[in-house]
Amino acid sequence: MIKQLIGMMIIGLLLLGCAREPEVKKQSIQGKNMIQLSTDGTAHSNAVSQSVAQQAVEQVKARKEIRDAVAVNTKNKLLLAYQVKQMDRFRMRQIEKDVKQQLELLFPDHDIIVSSDLKLFWKTDELRGKIQKDDMNERKLDKQIEKLKKLSEERT
Amino acid sequence: MMAMFFWAFVVGGIICVIGQIMMDVFKLTPAHTLSILVVVGAILDGFGLYEPLIDFAGAGATIPITSFGNALVHGALQEADRHGIIGVLTGMFEVTSAGISAAIVFGFIGALLFRPKG
Amino acid sequence: MANEKRKNLTPVQQEYHLFEKERETKRPVFKNCLRAFFVGGLICAVGQAISYFYMYFFDFTEQTAGNPTVATMVFLSMILTGIGVYDRIAQFAGAGSAVPVTGFGNAVISAAIEHRTEGFVLGVGSNMFKLAGSVILFGTFAAFVVALVKTIAVKWGGLG
Numbered sequence: 001m002i003k004q005l006i007g008m009m010i011i012g013l014l015l016l017g018c019a020r021e022p023e024v025k026k027q028s029i030q031g032k033n034m035i036q037l038s039t040d041g042t043a044h045s046n047a048v049s050q051s052v053a054q055q056a057v058e059q060v061k062a063r064k065e066i067r068d069a070v071a072v073n074t075k076n077k078l079l080l081a082y083q084v085k086q087m088d089r090f091r092m093r094q095i096e097k098d099v100k101q102q103l104e105l106l107f108p109d110h111d112i113i114v115s116s117d118l119k120l121f122w123k124t125d126e127l128r129g130k131i132q133k134d135d136m137n138e139r140k141l142d143k144q145i146e147k148l149k150k151l152s153e154e155r156t
Numbered sequence: 157m158m159a160m161f162f163w164a165f166v167v168g169g170i171i172c173v174i175g176q177i178m179m180d181v182f183k184l185t186p187a188h189t190l191s192i193l194v195v196v197g198a199i200l201d202g203f204g205l206y207e208p209l210i211d212f213a214g215a216g217a218t219i220p221i222t223s224f225g226n227a228l229v230h231g232a233l234q235e236a237d238r239h240g241i242i243g244v245l246t247g248m249f250e251v252t253s254a255g256i257s258a259a260i261v262f263g264f265i266g267a268l269l270f271r272p273k274g
Numbered sequence: 275m276a277n278e279k280r281k282n283l284t285p286v287q288q289e290y291h292l293f294e295k296e297r298e299t300k301r302p303v304f305k306n307c308l309r310a311f312f313v314g315g316l317i318c319a320v321g322q323a324i325s326y327f328y329m330y331f332f333d334f335t336e337q338t339a340g341n342p343t344v345a346t347m348v349f350l351s352m353i354l355t356g357i358g359v360y361d362r363i364a365q366f367a368g369a370g371s372a373v374p375v376t377g378f379g380n381a382v383i384s385a386a387i388e389h390r391t392e393g394f395v396l397g398v399g400s401n402m403f404k405l406a407g408s409v410i411l412f413g414t415f416a417a418f419v420v421a422l423v424k425t426i427a428v429k430w431g432g433l434g
Binding site for chain 3 (some may be wrong): 157160161164165166167168169170171172173175176177178179180186187188189190191192193194195197198199201202205211214215218219220221222223224225228232233236238240241243244245247248253254255256257258259260263264265266267269270271272273
């Protein structure tokens with residue numbers, strides 16, 4: 001019995017140890033969101049015009065399945081990452097198709113990359129932050145978007 | 157993100173309960189239970205039902221052994237898409253390699269490190 | 275035991291049967307299920323935490339984080355099996371610890387450790403997949419059939 005208890009305690013500790021990390025992450029993301037509140041999921045910058053991204057985020061956020069969205073764009077590329085509400089995650093693939101189609105109709109002269117992946121969401125948000133700080137020029141941004149595109153297409 | 161943990165817990169738990177019921181109520185051995193679960197996972201993926209479950213529950217669907225069957229079918233279909241019917245045979249372990257190779261490698265390391273008890 | 279068979283028994287034997295049935299320990303199905311649910315759920319939640327860890331610190335996406343997560347879980351299961359903790363968990367949790375991949379890992383690893391005294395080739399090598407072998411066999415064969423049927427249905431049946 002005591003040995004059983006010890007075993008359970010070890011699992012418990014393992015879980016606690018592992019669970020703390022995401023919690024920290026969650027806080028930091030929430031922190032980011034707090035700073036973001038004044039913005040709307042797009043960066044405002046003079047170096048690269050983000051009006052397309054801004055429009056895209058507004059359009060996508062209007063869908064009721066989407067919890068949050070963030071986007072960046074260059075002259076001919078638009079990268080949008082979004083999070084789907086938990087109960088709609090069953091239909092994630094269909095939603096991805098729909099969102100992509102919607103954006104392709106809206107911005108026919110942009111190369112559209114959409115992803116519902118959490119990793120892409122983090123990365124896109126990072127990019128958006130960099131643009132906000134004027135840390136980016138068109139070419140660098142283009143390269144970053146290409147990199148994320150490759151990441152989003154990776155399958156196991 | 158917390159919702160993800162919650163559903164991973166619940167879905168993973170439910171799959172384990174199904175296994176427990178098979179063992180307790182239908183009196184199957186663990187080997188039979190696991191084999192049936194793997195086959196069920198493969199069939200579910202055949203109907204395209206397992207992938208949405210992974211989207212919904214994350215590790216709650218990928219950690220139970222059912223995902224093994226799902227991954228086998230997935231690799232086979234992927235490869236069949238590219239190379240036609242032969243791909244079914246050649247692509248089978250494409251996606252699943254992680255679980256099996258990890259089990260083999262760590263199994264051997266374990267045998268080197270630890271001594272049998274009792 | 276069927277009723278017809280019981281009619282052939284002497285009264286004493288019948289009495290004994292009732293007595294035996296009364297005293298037989300019933301499998302506590304509900305309690306076992308509860309334990310399986312919590313331990314199995316816990317293992318999956320740990321897996322979720324590990325996959326978030328890989329996503330946050332490395333370039334893995336939700337799609338690709340699965341493989342390293344499974345490998346890590348099997349590694350953890352090796353450690354727990356080696357120090358003898360996993361068997362205790364298994365006694366408590368039943369299917370809750372057998373159904374996740376950690377259970378698969380445990381089956382392989384414990385067989386490997388147990389048969390080590392018989393040598394590495396004849397002992398470890400040939401006994402490793404005693405339980406896991408059936409899982410791999412039926413999984414692979416079922417996957418083959420399912421994938422074959424689906425491919426044929428899509429290609430020539432125009433389905434999908």
